[in-house]
Amino acid sequence: MSWEAITTNDFIGTLLATLRDVLPIILVIFGFQYFVLRQRIKNIKKILFGLAYVILGLAFFLVGLEKALFPLGESMARQLTNPEFIYGTTQHVREFIRWQDYYWVYIFALAIGFATTIAEPALIAVSIKANSVSGGAISVWGLRGAVALGVGIGITLGSFRIVTGTPLHYYIIAGYTFVIIQTFFSPRPIVALAYDSGGVTTSTVTVPLVAALGIGLAKTIPGRNPLIDGFGLIAFASLFPIISVMGYAQLSHWRLKRKTNTNLENKSGD
Amino acid sequence: MLPIILVIGFFQFLILRQPIPNLMDILAGLLLVILGLALFIKGLEIALFPIGESMAYAFARKGNLFWLLSFAFLLGFGTTIAEPALIAVADKAASLAAQAGAIINTDESRSHYAYWLRITVALSVGSAILIGVLRILRGWPILWLIIGGYTLIVILTSFAPPEIIGIAYDSGGVTTSTITVPLVTALGIGLASSIKGRTPMIDGFGLIALASLTPIIFVMIYGMIVL
Numbered sequence: 001m002s003w004e005a006i007t008t009n010d011f012i013g014t015l016l017a018t019l020r021d022v023l024p025i026i027l028v029i030f031g032f033q034y035f036v037l038r039q040r041i042k043n044i045k046k047i048l049f050g051l052a053y054v055i056l057g058l059a060f061f062l063v064g065l066e067k068a069l070f071p072l073g074e075s076m077a078r079q080l081t082n083p084e085f086i087y088g089t090t091q092h093v094r095e096f097i098r099w100q101d102y103y104w105v106y107i108f109a110l111a112i113g114f115a116t117t118i119a120e121p122a123l124i125a126v127s128i129k130a131n132s133v134s135g136g137a138i139s140v141w142g143l144r145g146a147v148a149l150g151v152g153i154g155i156t157l158g159s160f161r162i163v164t165g166t167p168l169h170y171y172i173i174a175g176y177t178f179v180i181i182q183t184f185f186s187p188r189p190i191v192a193l194a195y196d197s198g199g200v201t202t203s204t205v206t207v208p209l210v211a212a213l214g215i216g217l218a219k220t221i222p223g224r225n226p227l228i229d230g231f232g233l234i235a236f237a238s239l240f241p242i243i244s245v246m247g248y249a250q251l252s253h254w255r256l257k258r259k260t261n262t263n264l265e266n267k268s269g270d
Numbered sequence: 271m272l273p274i275i276l277v278i279g280f281f282q283f284l285i286l287r288q289p290i291p292n293l294m295d296i297l298a299g300l301l302l303v304i305l306g307l308a309l310f311i312k313g314l315e316i317a318l319f320p321i322g323e324s325m326a327y328a329f330a331r332k333g334n335l336f337w338l339l340s341f342a343f344l345l346g347f348g349t350t351i352a353e354p355a356l357i358a359v360a361d362k363a364a365s366l367a368a369q370a371g372a373i374i375n376t377d378e379s380r381s382h383y384a385y386w387l388r389i390t391v392a393l394s395v396g397s398a399i400l401i402g403v404l405r406i407l408r409g410w411p412i413l414w415l416i417i418g419g420y421t422l423i424v425i426l427t428s429f430a431p432p433e434i435i436g437i438a439y440d441s442g443g444v445t446t447s448t449i450t451v452p453l454v455t456a457l458g459i460g461l462a463s464s465i466k467g468r469t470p471m472i473d474g475f476g477l478i479a480l481a482s483l484t485p486i487i488f489v490m491i492y493g494m495i496v497l
Binding site for chain 2: 121
């Protein structure tokens with residue numbers, strides 16, 4: 001398909017579909033505003049402009065996604081699992097794959113998970129909110145780092161699962177059992193925030209890229225079925241931040257406690 | 271976007287030592303992605319977020335339970351249908367299911383499958399926000415809802431067809447993104463700060479957690495019905 005064909009036909013189709021996608025939330029907000037709250041909307045002209053931005057932006061994004069994010073994710077997966085890259089030759093390819101051979105896949109997964117998350121606007125917003133609501137006990141950078149590390153580890157482990165072909169639900173069930181046990185030992189105020197950070201991190205850019213990476217891995221690694229093994233990376237990316245944020249909270253809680261203890265000891269020693 | 275481009279560029283040129291295939295197409299696509307997201311977020315900030323947030327606060331204070339709950343449900347449903355990441359993943363899931371022969375491989379049956387997948391997820395997010403608002407009002411501890419939800423997921427996993435499990439688990443993380451998170455968080459924090467005895471830190475957050483949990487349940491049930 002040529003680039004020109006995309007810009008005309010597909011774009012109009014995408015634009016119409018986008019209109020249909022955005023309509024429900026517009027109806028909800030304006031319907032409630034007029035009929036339930038019975039308030040007039042100020043700056044109606046500005047708002048109509050904003051809505052045009054939303055619809056046009058979404059259509060651009062969806063066309064760009066097909067052209068860039070999906071192909072990028074799949075081509076990275078294809079190249080990193082290429083036998084020629086892994087073994088340096090197309091001959092002597094092993095009959096049974098060893099998971100250790102795919103170490104570049106894991107390193108890439110860790111890097112891409114960390115990189116997509118650390119700059120994520122939704123996460124920055126939540127971190128600032130959490131910092132102010134907690135009265136400064138949670139630092140903005142600490143939370144962002146903890147979440148980004150969680151996503152990186154999650155996607156790495158998820159890639160390992162695709163390489164080995166082990167069932168997804170074992171990992172997820174074990175992960176959430178761990179989360180529940182950890183919850184009992186975490187400072188109360190952080191718990192809901194930690195649970196939220198799992199959902200917040202998986203953003204609009206990360207999701208298609210990571211989904212394409214998983215599907216690409218499942219397509220190229222021998223013996224994997226894309227439909228069964230290809231999904232699941234995003235589930236890992238939502239689970240591990242919960243663990244890392246609670247871990248971060250426990251750590252800073254413990255450090256704070258130790259600091260006050262040593263302070264007390266110093267005072268009594270005087 | 272910059273960190274992503276750096277990571278991919280690093281691996282492509284230093285580790286793989288290969289040019290990117292279809293570089294021009296990908297660059298044009300990336301440009302569209304960046305431009306599209308910038309417009310989309312700018313538009314949300316101008317048009318939807320200010321009204322949405324002030325409405326969330328208004329409903330939280332007014333205290334008509336019926337309207338508050340209907341608003342909560344419809345807000346969850348409406349934001350999820352418009353969520354770009356979900357549109358992308360649902361299409362991908364449909365084309366994979368068609369290739370694998372789980373559904374008929376025609377344009378119509380693929381878009382039908384993707385569309386109902388999104389409706390299912392949107393219904394689940396709507397229900398999650400409704401339950402979450404009730405939780406804030408009644409002061410139920412979030413932990414028990416989460417434990418109950420995940421127990422249900424574990425049980426359902428053993429009955430659901432294997433083709434749906436991956437996408438079901440993923441849909442939990444996919445749904446809570448660009449539009450849903452700011453509007454829903456505003457509702458939660460608005461509610462918790464306007465009710466006596468609730469602290470925003472403990473009660474305000476937590477809506478997103480529920481909204482990441484219910485899609486898993488609903489999508490597995492959807493899979494049991496259609497596959």
